[in-house]
Amino acid sequence: MESFSATLEGHGLTLRRDRTATLQVNVGLLCNQTCRHCHLDAGPGRTESMSRRTVDEVVAYAGRCGFDCVDITGGAPELLPDLDRLMEGMAPLCRKLMLRTNLTALEGPDLEALIDRCRRLGVTLVASFPSLSANQADAQRGRGVWEKSVRMLRTLNRTGYGRNDTGLELNLVVNPAGAFMPPGQCGLEARYRRDLLRRWGISFTSLYSFANVPLGRFRRWLLSSGNYDQYLEKLSGSFNPDTISSLMCRSLVSVSWEGLLYDCDFNQAAGLSYGGSPTHVTSQSAAPPAGKPVAVGDHCYACTAGTGFT
Amino acid sequence: MESYYDPKDLGRFQEIGKEAPELARKFFDYYGAVFAEGELTEREKSLIALAVAHAIQCPYCIDAYAQACLEKGSNPAEMTEAVHVATAIRGGASLVHGIQMRKAVEKLSL
């Protein structure tokens, strides 16, 4: 397989940043689940978690940069003790605040307070819901996860999330349950909308389907199951040069639990620093400038396969 | 030749055009058109193909359409039901010929 940078070169392309509109904050690797497709190796045993000091530093950085959108992810962000501080700090600084959730981590005594806060701040929820099949979802995310996820989606609908009349966005993210490409987004969204409503009375705003990225725990599984070469061939064979102009790394910057910058969350998992060397938010007076090269690796093929990962 | 079936042969399918390129072109164009979204979705067509692959017991097609079904968003439960459809038709086709057997027996019997 040709390296990603050689493929770019072969097409006469370079990957450079555009205006940075989104800050993605990865609050740490602690998670209540151990999903087998996780590119970060997050899980219950991980201790890496954003400190209060770093939360404040990241909020101050967002204040200096003026991002349109702030996207909070993890691990499970719900497990961060200072999540409320981070959300309250970010909300006035951006037009759109997003919170990623695996749905099961929302469960617990703080659920009501968290949902109230999300509603008050107009937070968009982005929930992982990989399959309409319980077996497939549980094989990816752990036994019983699918049932809990369905229950939580219904709870969120009751609070107004994912309903047309409230303006509270509930978006679903679908990742394939294995070493195969994701289905086309349009057809899949229509089928999920129809089946979730018919079978469980669940509604949502939009659905996004993404390829699994060959890093972290997913990479190890690809290797141990003998799928690695074939999967990488499939991704690289589906390289579509038209995806380059709208790749998310052109308009997003990712910050780790330590406050270090990356061109995206996948580069964070791969240890590819923004600008080629560890760069802390406190050292930056503004958002990454347009024109700066993006650090790339072979995992980037997951973003450029078919219709792409934007 | 170690085996009549080699998974790598699937990737060489296009080589069939070497001796009769025009026929191959017509076949592959037709094949592509058949599987494009129409009155049936691509997902539905892949499930039908998977069922037919089992009926004709083609290992290349089973391999290709197991993956295609997953990539079109079908899950293993749906795919298993599709295989049962093929099985029911194959089994039913045998069984319904039992009527011919019965007619032959009736004719020969007192």
Ligand code: SF4
């Ligand atoms: S993994 Fe995707 S988003 Fe990240 S740098 Fe590569 S192409 Fe860009």
